[in-house]
Amino acid sequence: MTIFAAAALGLLAYKVDYSTTTFFKKSVESVEGFEAFGDAFPKGTLAPMTALVVAEDGTVTPAQVEATVAVLEGVKGIASAVPTGLTSDDGGTASIDAVLEGDPYNKSALEVVPRMRSAVADVAPGIEVLVGGGTAIQYDHDEATESDLRLIAPVALLVIAIILAILLRALVAPLVLIASVVLSFLATLGISILIIRFVVGDAGFDASIPTFAFIFLVALGIDYTIFLMARVREEARQHGTREGMLRALAATGPVITSAGIILAGTFSVLMTLPVTFTFDLGLMVALGILMDTFIVRTIMVPAAVEVIGDKIWWPSTAKGGGGLREETDEHALDLPEKSG
Numbered sequence: 001m002t003i004f005a006a007a008a009l010g011l012l013a014y015k016v017d018y019s020t021t022t023f024f025k026k027s028v029e030s031v032e033g034f035e036a037f038g039d040a041f042p043k044g045t046l047a048p049m050t051a052l053v054v055a056e057d058g059t060v061t062p063a064q065v066e067a068t069v070a071v072l073e074g075v076k077g078i079a080s081a082v083p084t085g086l087t088s089d090d091g092g093t094a095s096i097d098a099v100l101e102g103d104p105y106n107k108s109a110l111e112v113v114p115r116m117r118s119a120v121a122d123v124a125p126g127i128e129v130l131v132g133g134g135t136a137i138q139y140d141h142d143e144a145t146e147s148d149l150r151l152i153a154p155v156a157l158l159v160i161a162i163i164l165a166i167l168l169r170a171l172v173a174p175l176v177l178i179a180s181v182v183l184s185f186l187a188t189l190g191i192s193i194l195i196i197r198f199v200v201g202d203a204g205f206d207a208s209i210p211t212f213a214f215i216f217l218v219a220l221g222i223d224y225t226i227f228l229m230a231r232v233r234e235e236a237r238q239h240g241t242r243e244g245m246l247r248a249l250a251a252t253g254p255v256i257t258s259a260g261i262i263l264a265g266t267f268s269v270l271m272t273l274p275v276t277f278t279f280d281l282g283l284m285v286a287l288g289i290l291m292d293t294f295i296v297r298t299i300m301v302p303a304a305v306e307v308i309g310d311k312i313w314w315p316s317t318a319k320g321g322g323g324l325r326e327e328t329d330e331h332a333l334d335l336p337e338k339s340g
Contacts, residue, residue: 001302006181010190013032013197018105018138019206020046024074025274027137042079044100044109049116051081051096055150056126060121067124069151072098074117077112099268104135108203113139142207149211156215160222167226168233170313176304177229181221184296188288196280205280212281220263224297231307241310243316245302253298260293 007021021035034046053060053068065083079101088096098116100109120129156179164174189210196202223331231252235244267289270282310318 001183004187004300007187008183008190009283010192010194011186013196015107015204016110016142016207017107017202017204018110019103019203019205020105021103022202022276022315023073025276025279034260036216036300038103042099042229043102044104045077047104047134048097048099049104049131049135051116052130052132053094054128054130055092056124058096058126060087060127063095064124064127065094066247068120068127068129069096071119071123072116073097075115077101077108077115093144093167098131098133099283100135105138107215109135109202110139110142142321143335145207145211149214152211155219160218160329164222164226164229168313169316172308172314173312174231174309176312177222177225180296180304181218181225181302184221184300185217188284189213193279195283200279202276206277209277209281209284213284213288216285217292218291221292221296224260224292225301227256228252228297228301233313234311241312241318245305249298249302256297257293260289264289264293283289 021031024031034043037043037046051068051072053065055064069081069083072078077100079099081096081098084095084097100112102108113131115129115137120131123129160181161178162175164177165171168174192207192213196205228248231248232241232244235247238244240248242250264286267282268286270278271286275281305312
C-alpha cells in the first residue's frame with residue numbers, strides 16, 4: 001500500500017499537452033512542415049484564435065474594434081491581433097484574429113485563453129468580446145473534462161459501493177474494496193504520467209485520458225473484486241474468513257489472472273498505433289489491469305481481509321453470507337460409480 005501511495009506521487013508531474021509536434025508517434029510531413037513554418041512565422045499562425053466583438057445595442061464601431069485589438073496585443077503570449085474586416089449582416093458583430101507566439105495547442109497556449117478573456121471582459125462600454133478558436137475550444141474541453149471526472153468518479157464509486165454492500169451484506173468490506181480500487185487507479189495514473197513524460201519524452205497528454213482510464217480500470221477492477229469477494233463471502237460461511245479467502249483465491253485466481261493477461265494484451269495493442277492519444281490510453285489501461293490482477297486482487301485485498309478478519313463483514317458476521325454455489329472440500333466431487 002505504501003508503494004502504491006508513493007507511485008501516486010507521479011500525479012505531481014501531471015501536465016496537459018496537445019502540441020502539434022507530439023500528436024503522432026512517428027515523423028510525418030505535416031509535423032515537419034509545421035516545424036519549418038515555425039522557423040519563419042509565429043507558430044500560432046497555424047490556428048489563429050478568434051475574438052468576436054459584439055455590440056450590446058446597435059452597430060460595432062471601428063473605435064471599439066481598435067480598442068479590443070489594443071487590449072489583446074497587450075496580453076502575454078499573443079504575437080499579434082488584426083481585425084479581419086468581417087462583420088455580421090446587421091453590423092452588430094466584428095471579428096479579430098489573434099495569433100499566438102507559440103504552438104497553439106501546447107500547455108502554454110491554453111494558459112493564454114483565460115488571460116485573454118479576463119483582459120477583454122471590460123474592454124469598452126457597450127460591447128461584449130467572445131474569445132474562440134481552436135485553442136479556446138481545447139481549453140474549454142479540458143475544463144469540461146476535469147469537471148466531468150469530478151462528477152463521474154464519486155457517483156460511480158458510490159453506486160459500486162452500494163452494489164458491493166448488497167452483495168456482501170456488509171459495510172466495511174465495500175469501503176476497503178473501494179479504497180483498493182481508488183489507490184490502484186491513482187498509482188497507475190502516477191506511474192503512467194512518469195513513463196509518458198520522462199521515459200517516452202512527451203510534454204504531456206490529453207486531459208480526457210484519465211477519465212477514460214478511470215472508466216475502464218474501475219469497471220474491470222470491480223468486476224474482478226466481485227468475482228473474488230463473492231466467493232470469499234460464500235466460503236467464509238463454512239470455513240471462516242481466513243480459510244475462505246484462501247479457498248476463494250485458489251478457485252478464482254486462475255480465472256482472474258487469465259482474464260487480466262488477455263485484457264492487458266488487448267489494450268496494449270493500442271500502443272502499436274502511431275497516434276499519441278491511443279498509445280497513452282493503451283499504456284495506462286494495460287498497466288492498470290496488470291497491477292490490479294497481480295497485486296491488488298492477489299496481494300493487497302487478501303492482506304487487508306487477513307488483517308481486519310471477521311470484522312470485514314460488519315455489521316453482519318462471517319456466517320451471514322449466502323450458501324455455496326458449489327462444494328469445495330475433498331469429497332465434493334465424488335460421484336457414484338456406475339453399476340454394470
